[in-house]
Amino acid sequence: MTTTETTSGTKVLGQRVLRREDPKLLTGEAKFADDLAVPGALHMAVLRSTVAHARVTSIDTSAAKSRPGVVAVYTYQDLKDDWAGPMPCAWPVTADMKNPAHFPLANGKVNYVGDGVAVVLAESKTAAIDALEAIEVNYEELDPVLDLEESLADSNVIHSEIGTNLSYTWELIPNKDGVDEAFANAAYTVSERYIQQRLVPSAMEPRSVVVVPAPFGGDFTVYSATQVPHILKVMLALTVGVSETKLRVVAPSVGGGFGSKLNVYAEEVLALALARKLRQPVRWTEERSENAVATIHGRGQIQHIELAADADGKVTAVRVNLVADMGAYLQLVTPGIPLLGAFLYHGVYDIPNYSFTCRSVFTNKTPTDAYRGAGRPEATYAIERAMDALARKVGVSAVEIRKRNFIPAEKFPYSSSAGLVFDSGDYRTNFDKALEMMGMEELLAEKKLRIDAGSRKLLGIGISFFVEMCGLAPSRVLASLNYGAGGWEAATVRILPTSKIQVVTGTAPHGQGHETAWSMIVAEKLGVPLSDIEVLHSDTAIAPYGMDTYGSRSLAVGGSAIHIATERVLDKAKAIAAHQLEVAEEDLDYAEGTFTVKGSPDRAFPLAAVAFEAFTAHNLPDGMEPNLEASVSWDPPNFTFPYGSHIAVVEVDTETGKVDLIRYQAVDDCGNRVNPLIIEGQIHGGIAQGVAQALFEEASYDAAGNLISATLADYLVPSAAELPFFELGETVTPSPTNPLGVKGIGEAGTIASTPAVMNAVVDALSHLGIENIEMPASPERVWRAISAATRH
Amino acid sequence: MQVTMTVNGKTVSRDVEPRTLLVHFLRDHVGLTGTNVGCDTSSCGACTVHVNGEAVKSCTMLAVQADGQEITTIEGLASAEGELHPMQKAFQENHGLQCGFCTPGMVMAATSFLKENPHPTEAEVRLGLEGNLCRCTGYHNIVKSVLAAAAAAGE
Numbered sequence: 001m002t003t004t005e006t007t008s009g010t011k012v013l014g015q016r017v018l019r020r021e022d023p024k025l026l027t028g029e030a031k032f033a034d035d036l037a038v039p040g041a042l043h044m045a046v047l048r049s050t051v052a053h054a055r056v057t058s059i060d061t062s063a064a065k066s067r068p069g070v071v072a073v074y075t076y077q078d079l080k081d082d083w084a085g086p087m088p089c090a091w092p093v094t095a096d097m098k099n100p101a102h103f104p105l106a107n108g109k110v111n112y113v114g115d116g117v118a119v120v121l122a123e124s125k126t127a128a129i130d131a132l133e134a135i136e137v138n139y140e141e142l143d144p145v146l147d148l149e150e151s152l153a154d155s156n157v158i159h160s161e162i163g164t165n166l167s168y169t170w171e172l173i174p175n176k177d178g179v180d181e182a183f184a185n186a187a188y189t190v191s192e193r194y195i196q197q198r199l200v201p202s203a204m205e206p207r208s209v210v211v212v213p214a215p216f217g218g219d220f221t222v223y224s225a226t227q228v229p230h231i232l233k234v235m236l237a238l239t240v241g242v243s244e245t246k247l248r249v250v251a252p253s254v255g256g257g258f259g260s261k262l263n264v265y266a267e268e269v270l271a272l273a274l275a276r277k278l279r280q281p282v283r284w285t286e287e288r289s290e291n292a293v294a295t296i297h298g299r300g301q302i303q304h305i306e307l308a309a310d311a312d313g314k315v316t317a318v319r320v321n322l323v324a325d326m327g328a329y330l331q332l333v334t335p336g337i338p339l340l341g342a343f344l345y346h347g348v349y350d351i352p353n354y355s356f357t358c359r360s361v362f363t364n365k366t367p368t369d370a371y372r373g374a375g376r377p378e379a380t381y382a383i384e385r386a387m388d389a390l391a392r393k394v395g396v397s398a399v400e401i402r403k404r405n406f407i408p409a410e411k412f413p414y415s416s417s418a419g420l421v422f423d424s425g426d427y428r429t430n431f432d433k434a435l436e437m438m439g440m441e442e443l444l445a446e447k448k449l450r451i452d453a454g455s456r457k458l459l460g461i462g463i464s465f466f467v468e469m470c471g472l473a474p475s476r477v478l479a480s481l482n483y484g485a486g487g488w489e490a491a492t493v494r495i496l497p498t499s500k501i502q503v504v505t506g507t508a509p510h511g512q513g514h515e516t517a518w519s520m521i522v523a524e525k526l527g528v529p530l531s532d533i534e535v536l537h538s539d540t541a542i543a544p545y546g547m548d549t550y551g552s553r554s555l556a557v558g559g560s561a562i563h564i565a566t567e568r569v570l571d572k573a574k575a576i577a578a579h580q581l582e583v584a585e586e587d588l589d590y591a592e593g594t595f596t597v598k599g600s601p602d603r604a605f606p607l608a609a610v611a612f613e614a615f616t617a618h619n620l621p622d623g624m625e626p627n628l629e630a631s632v633s634w635d636p637p638n639f640t641f642p643y644g645s646h647i648a649v650v651e652v653d654t655e656t657g658k659v660d661l662i663r664y665q666a667v668d669d670c671g672n673r674v675n676p677l678i679i680e681g682q683i684h685g686g687i688a689q690g691v692a693q694a695l696f697e698e699a700s701y702d703a704a705g706n707l708i709s710a711t712l713a714d715y716l717v718p719s720a721a722e723l724p725f726f727e728l729g730e731t732v733t734p735s736p737t738n739p740l741g742v743k744g745i746g747e748a749g750t751i752a753s754t755p756a757v758m759n760a761v762v763d764a765l766s767h768l769g770i771e772n773i774e775m776p777a778s779p780e781r782v783w784r785a786i787s788a789a790t791r792h
Numbered sequence: 793m794q795v796t797m798t799v800n801g802k803t804v805s806r807d808v809e810p811r812t813l814l815v816h817f818l819r820d821h822v823g824l825t826g827t828n829v830g831c832d833t834s835s836c837g838a839c840t841v842h843v844n845g846e847a848v849k850s851c852t853m854l855a856v857q858a859d860g861q862e863i864t865t866i867e868g869l870a871s872a873e874g875e876l877h878p879m880q881k882a883f884q885e886n887h888g889l890q891c892g893f894c895t896p897g898m899v900m901a902a903t904s905f906l907k908e909n910p911h912p913t914e915a916e917v918r919l920g921l922e923g924n925l926c927r928c929t930g931y932h933n934i935v936k937s938v939l940a941a942a943a944a945a946g947e
Contacts, residue, residue, distance in 0.1 A: 022884040025892030026876065028826015028866035032893065035825035126809070204830045204838060204927050205893040255828070255893025256927050288831035511891030511928050677887045681933060685890065688930030712835035712925065720918040720931035749930075 012524040013740075016677040019516045020530075021509075030253040033208035033225045034285040041210065041281035042071055044271055045128035047118040047135050048294065049110035052146070052364040052705025053158065054139035056108055059118060064134040069127030072278065073135065075118045076105040082273040084241030087329070088264050090231075090484035091336035097168040100159035100362070102329040104266035104273075110139070111158055111328035112364050113706055114293030116266050121274060121282065144364040144705035148302050148323045151361040158328070158362045167326050167335060167360045172342050172418060178353040179308075182317030186308035190389045195774050196301040196378050198325065198699035200292050200709070201371050202717050205255020207295055208285040209268050211275040220275060221248045224268055227257040228548040229508050231485070233540045235264040235332070240272045251538040254510030258689070259370030260295050261510065262550045263332045267294075292710035297699050298371020300325030301338065305345065305382040308353075313394035315405050317353035320345045320382065324360040327367035334369045335360060339481055340469075340551075341375030343418040347383035348427050348467045348643060349405035354417040364705050370550060372689055373747040376468040377754055384464045384755035388762065389771065398463045398759065399435065403428065406465075413736075420469065422641045423735045423743075425669070430731045431465060434645030434667040437729050443649060451767055456655055460764025462648045464756035469639040470744035472551035477639075486635065489553070490545035491561035493522060493569050494629035497615035499608035501526070501533045506546020507558035508538045512746065513678045514554060518562050520674055521740070525566040526607065527592040545633065552642075552744025555674060560738040561634035568630035576613050576628075577605040579621045640735045640743035644668035646687075646752040652764040657783025659695055659761055661722075666752065667729035671743040679745050684726050686749020692718050693750075694757035696776050716776075765789070795855050799824065800868025808855050814848075815839040817855035818865060826866040826896050830925070837924030840897035840904075841865045847904030849897075849923070866896035869903070879903045879941045888937030890928035898924045902938045912942060 024030045061073040080103075087102040101107070105116045118135050122128035145151045145158055151165040158165055173179070183189060210223040220242060226232050229249040237244040254261065267284050275282040286294060301324045308317040324338045338358045345356055391401035407414050409426040416422060440461070447459040472478070473487035490506040503522055507514055519533040536542045547553075570590070577595035578585040581603055588595045595610070597603040610628065613619060617626035649663035666683055673679055696716040700709045709715040734741030754775070761777045762770060768789040773781055795812075796805040799822055806821045818824045818841065827850060830838035839850045842864040869877040879899050882888065889895040898921065905920040906912070912920065917938045918931070926934060 018884055019887065021892070022889060023876070025889055025895055026866075026880040026883055026899065027870055028824070028896050030892055031825065032828065034829075035819075037823070126811075202927055203893075204836065204891065204925065205828070206830070253892065256891040258927070288833070288836075513890070681887050681890055681929060684930035684932040685928045686930075689927070711833045712831045713833040717925050717927065719922045719925060720935055721922045723918075723931055725914070725935070726930065726932050 012520045013674050015675070017516055017520055017530065017675055019513045021513055021515050032205055032253045032255055033210055033223050036210050036223055036252065038210055038212055038281045038283060041283045042121040042123065042278065043125040043128040044274065044282050044284040045120045045132050046116045046267060047132045049106065049113055049115040049117055051110060051139050051141055052113050052144035053142040054110050055142065056106060056110060056117065056137060057140050058138045060136040061118060064120060064131040067127065067131045067134055069123040070131045071121045071123065073118060073120050073131065076103060076107045079105060079273065082277055083239055083269060085239055087266065087269065088235045088239055088332060089330040089334065091333045091482065093170055093335045093339060093482055094168045097335060098162040098164065098166065099330050100162050104269045112366055114366055115328065119270055121278065146363055146365065146701055146705055148325055148361055148363065151363050152323060152359060158364060165362045167330065167362060170339060170358045172356040174417065174419060175353055176355065179317045179319055179355045182308040182353045186316065187311040188309040188313065188390060188393050190307040190386050190393060192305050192386050192389055194303045194382055194385060196299040196303060196381065197775050198300040198368070199298040199371055199693055199697050200699050200715050201258045201260035201295065201298055202715065203256035203258055203260055206286040206288060206291050207261065207265065207267065209271045210281065210283040211271040212281045213275050213279055219246045219248065220272060221250060222268070222272060223250045223252055225254050225261060226251050227254065227261040227508055227510055227550055229538050229540055230506060230546040230548050232264055232268065236268060236272055239264065239269055242272065242276065248541045251508050257510045258372040259298065259374055259550060262370050263296060288712055289710045292715065293366050293707055296331055296369035297327065297366050298368060299378060300368045301378055303378065303382045305386045307386050307390055309390055309394065313390065313396055313401055313404055315349055315351045318346050318351050319355040320357070322358040324358055325365065325368055326360050326362050327365045328362060329367050331367045331369045334367055336481065336483060337368065337370055337375050339375065341379035343420050344376055344379040344467065344469060345383055346417060347380065348407060348465050350407045350411065352417050365701060372686065372750045376747065377690065377751045380464065380466045380751050381755045385758060388759050392766065402431065402463065402465055421638060422467065423638055423737045424733045425641065425643055426733055427465065427643060430643065430667055430669055431645050433729060433731060434647060434665065437667065438647050438665050456653060458652045458654060458764040460650045460652060460760040462756045462758065462760025462763055464646045464752050464759060466646065466748065466752040467641055467643040468748065468751050469641055470552035470747060471556035471636055471640040472553045474638055475635050485547065487547060487557065488633050488635040489547055489558040489561045490633045491558065491565045492629065492631040493562065493565040495569060495611040497612055499532065499611045501528065503533060503535045503562060504543045505535060505537045505558050505562060506543055506548065507554040508546065508548040510549065512549065512554060517555065517675050517678060518559065521559055521562050522566050525563065525570060528607065552746040555742050556640045556738050556744050557634065557636050559674070559742065560740055561632045563739050564634055565630045565632040568632065569628055572628060573607060573610045575621055575624065576610045580605050580613060636738060638737040640671065640737060642668065642670045642743035642745060642748050644748060644752060646756040648756040648760040650757065650760040650764060652761065652782060654786055657779035657786065659777050659782060661691055661695070661724060661757060663727065664724060665727040666749065667731065668745065668748055669731045669733050670745040670748065671733060671735045672741040673732065674742060680728055682745045683728060683749045686747060687726055687753045688718060688723055690750040690753030691723065691757050693754045694775055694777060698776050793856065795859050797858050797860060798862045800864060810856060812855045813851050814853040814855050814858050815850035818850060824865050824867050828893055828896060830893065835925065837901060838894050838897040840900040840924065842900060842904060847901045866900060869899065877903065878944055882937040882941035882944065886933050886937040886940055888929065888933045894924060894926045898926060898934060906938065906942055906945065910942060910945060914939065
């Protein structure tokens with residue numbers, strides 16, 4: 001089914017339904033993990049390495065232990081028997097991938113600034129933090145490995161036990177001869193090197209964890225600011241050595257994640273292990289400057305992309321070589337991030353020959369992992385920047401080069417040279433709509449006018465047409481990539497005796513509005529008021545199964561599971577109604593919460609009465625089980641492939657190098673639209689984060705390996721003053737691979753916007769001979785580029 | 793030391809360490825956890841409250857400095873009957889929040905801003921909220937919310 005027509009015909013789907021999550025968030029009633037009052041909880045604080053690479057020659061905790069309010073101070077040696085195994089990495093991408101030992105506290109050697117060295121438990125947060133300063137650590141410093149290419153050379157090996165800085169090499173080269181031949185015969189080639197700078201995800205809520213032991217029975221409740229309560233439960237059980245039956249993980253209100261809370265962190269392991277050890281609640285909330293070094297970073301790649309094209313500018317091959325920065329250790333899915341982009345370096349273009357190689361290396365920096373888009377922004381950036389470079393070589397416009405290379409609509413479902421099947425798409429229609437909305441002619445005229453007039457402020461127009469693979473994911477595909485889990489999602493729909501409806505989902509929202517959207521899916525199907533539906537989530541005692549929220553998967557996978565569970569409940573309800581009315585099921589109609597006999601609308605049986613019959617079970621069809629409930633675990637047959645045209649207009653001040661984003665337009669196609677209000681919100685926020693990578697944000701390190709942008713005063717998360725209103729449009733091409741016909745939208749804006757903005761910056765300056773500026777395009781970088789280009 | 797102030801119309805008095813920040817006083821001593829802490833450099837604005845009717849980042853002020861002052865937090869903004877403040881309503885109607893963590897501070901900053909400038913332009917709203925960071929919304933719907941609240945108040 002690819003439309004939103006349903007049995008009830010109520011058309012809730014597609015409406016701008018206001019979020020039911022909002023009132024408690026707007027009044028301060030919502031509880032984030034740090035808001036939970038837990039009497040008697042010990043406060044945990046972690047002493048972190050102040051050096052990037054060193055042997056720890058001694059740790060003296062005696063002074064700290066004797067401070068007032070301090071309950072305990074531990075090092076690795078004290079706790080090495082308090083966990084069952086190392087920190088988990090769930091994505092061993094190759095059989096020979098190197099994964100150095102990684103524990104919640106460093107074992108004799110620190111490998112990045114922020115690496116845990118010791119842990120304090122105290123009666124108050126201030127006592128815990130004060131005690132950190134009383135711990136004396138002696139370091140024998142080693143040269144840090146900070147540069148990716150230097151790391152690759154292996155002249156200074158970080159983890160001597162694995163003997164190399166190379167974690168793995170991963171290749172996707174289906175047809176090497178074809179690629180070589182395409183380059184040999186090319187009329188034009190492009191060879192570009194781009195840097196994906198490291199980013200600090202910077203969710204507004206810092207990470208936080210509270211572990212509460214039950215008074216008896218050996219059970220623990222873990223409250224964590226996490227995107228992945230279900231994954232966290234399984235991983236904590238294995239890592240700490242607590243039976244999964246004794247663990248309950250709750251994600252309370254969670255203040256944004258963007259991938260940074262898709263992980264299993266040392267502090268979660270420590271808090272659980274120490275709550276078990278001391279039989280007391282343990283709580284920890286990170287400081288913002290701690291977040292900058294102790295929560296994963298995103299991106300961190302050197303990209304080399306080459307295109308071969310024929311005389312018409314039709315691309316015949318793409319060849320990509322990446323060096324990816326893993327940081328000091330492999331976190332939960334660190335090694336898999338480049339692979340999520342590995343299949344998408346041909347972008348939206350029909351490129352027959354494909355070659356991708358990634359070498360992933362360790363550095364003495366904070367571990368990297370998933371950050372909004374995870375692999376796909378990097379891929380989209382490389383191909384969209386390279387297409388502009390090709391357009392300049394061929395001597396056609398950025399618009400024309402794309403039109404010549406789009407995968408044509410008639411080729412869908414499209415089998416790509418990288419081995420994927422793209423579900424649906426009509427790129428040209430989307431592009432034409434975007435160009436028309438934007439008024440490209442006037443913009444180009446204005447740009448030329450300013451150049452001709454010698455204006456100080458030049459105009460740049462940048463295009464980025466993205467496609468991404470999301471809705472993680474078909475479990476068998478994940479298996480082929482060696483991922484450590486499946487990609488299904490679980491849902492239960494139950495109609496209670498009073499006809500109120502409980503929806504239990506395995507997704508774990510942290511700003512996405514699932515309570516609103518999921519109730520819309522059920523209301524649409526059952527024709528009942530939204531207010532009758534309650535959505536339960538993010539508590540493993542209530543929702544035991546789930547794969548959580550990341551990779552723009554929740555609607556396509558979790559929403560589909562709810563849709564199917566609702567259908568099953570409705571099927572059972574129909575059988576009960578037919579039995580009560582003594583007619584065949586096929587003789588019943590259903591609308592607005594009531595079954596009626598076809599042709600005799602006065603013979604009716606409301607869903608509420610069905611629910612009560614199912615509850616009393618006094619008169620059910622022979623052999624039917626009581627209660628009205630269905631549980632579904634749904635595994636999608638394919639990813640979804642949302643796409644869209646993003647166009648940025650920037651003004652570059654040639655005297656100061658300052659870049660202002662003055663217009664931004666996005667025409668996205670995410671298939672059928674459940675709640676446009678939420679979709680637009682996701683696109684807005686996504687665009688802002690991608691723009692931030694292009695213009696503002698960078699995790700900068702000094703030569704000693706210190707993160708020098710470790711506070712929000714130094715790390716430039718944009719404010720409202722740096723951004724314009726975003727102009728949105730849409731096309732709707734339903735996905736045939738899920739029953740709602742939907743595609744993910746959570747990461748689209750971030751994936752598309754970075755190259756749109758950078759193409760715009762380069763477009764403003766390309767008449768000066770400038771073809772590349774590294775990100776972020778800060779006033780200094782832009783000014784230097786202009787200065788170098790105009791000096792001679 | 794003993795600190796006494798009016799918080800959301802009620803007099804509260806607590807014995808605190810002199811170094812206690814106003815935000816920690818409100819969260820840890822008074823139990824009003826709607827005011828959030830998002831950074832340690834007074835950059836994010838998540839902890840914005842009203843001190844004598846004006847927006848203040850409550851992490852920039854010691855609790856003792858607020859002695860004798862009138863404090864309003866997000867919990868005190870809706871009416872006693874539970875009716876949302878027009879700014880809270882505008883945020884809901886315009887989808888001006890997603891995860892909701894920056895929201896209390898953003899709403900408190902926005903109400904104070906509109907008091908100073910009841911008829912702002914889009915650019916003025918953007919500058920007026922410069923001290924409050926949001927990672928979810930790209931500010932689009934926050935700016936819309938504030939402009940809508942201003943328009944509604946002018947009606």
